[in-house]
Amino acid sequence: MAQLRQDYQEFVDRQAVIVVVGPEDRQAFKQYWEKEQLPFIGLADPQHQVADMYGQQVKWLKLGRMPSLMIIDKRGFIRYWHYANAMSDIPRNQELFDILDTLNQQSAT
Amino acid sequence: MSIQDQTSQAPDFTLVDTHDQAVELSDFRDHNHVILVFNRGFF
Numbered sequence: 001m002a003q004l005r006q007d008y009q010e011f012v013d014r015q016a017v018i019v020v021v022g023p024e025d026r027q028a029f030k031q032y033w034e035k036e037q038l039p040f041i042g043l044a045d046p047q048h049q050v051a052d053m054y055g056q057q058v059k060w061l062k063l064g065r066m067p068s069l070m071i072i073d074k075r076g077f078i079r080y081w082h083y084a085n086a087m088s089d090i091p092r093n094q095e096l097f098d099i100l101d102t103l104n105q106q107s108a109t
Numbered sequence: 110m111s112i113q114d115q116t117s118q119a120p121d122f123t124l125v126d127t128h129d130q131a132v133e134l135s136d137f138r139d140h141n142h143v144i145l146v147f148n149r150g151f152f
Binding site for chain 2: 001004011014015016017018019020021022023024026029030032033034040041042043044045049050051053054057066067068069070071072073074075076077078079080084089090096099100102103
């Protein structure tokens with residue numbers, strides 16, 4: 001997440017919010033969030049409610065396994081996803097910027 | 110990967126954020142794109 005924080009303003013400039021869902025209980029999650037002073041929206045999901053729901057969605061989309069990151073456009077459609085791999089959990093920021101730029105251009109036409 | 114068409118709606122959900130406020134995914138509709146990160150755990 002450090003890389004997302006590093007370029008946080010660039011995401012804001014592209015009309016994106018960053019929402020992080022984690023498996024910790026609410027208190028542990030909040031303590032970590034405040035300690036790290038993360039600017040993103042942090043959502044504790046200790047019951048795995050959202051993780052399970054998106055896991056089901058994954059099967060419906062025939063993705064094979066749970067993505068580590070998704071981009072959802074302003075109309076609520078899933079437009080991009082990425083799987084965690086051995087090298088890194090999320091894609092390079094530039095790849096995300098390019099996608100956001102394209103979404104913004106598409107909606108402008 | 111390339112950008113997907115607008116065919117799959119993201120399932121809506123509500124969770125509580127670190128300011129103890131309920132956040133619903135559809136709150137962002139018409140306002141922001143959402144980069145949704147599934148973190149496997151901090152510790």
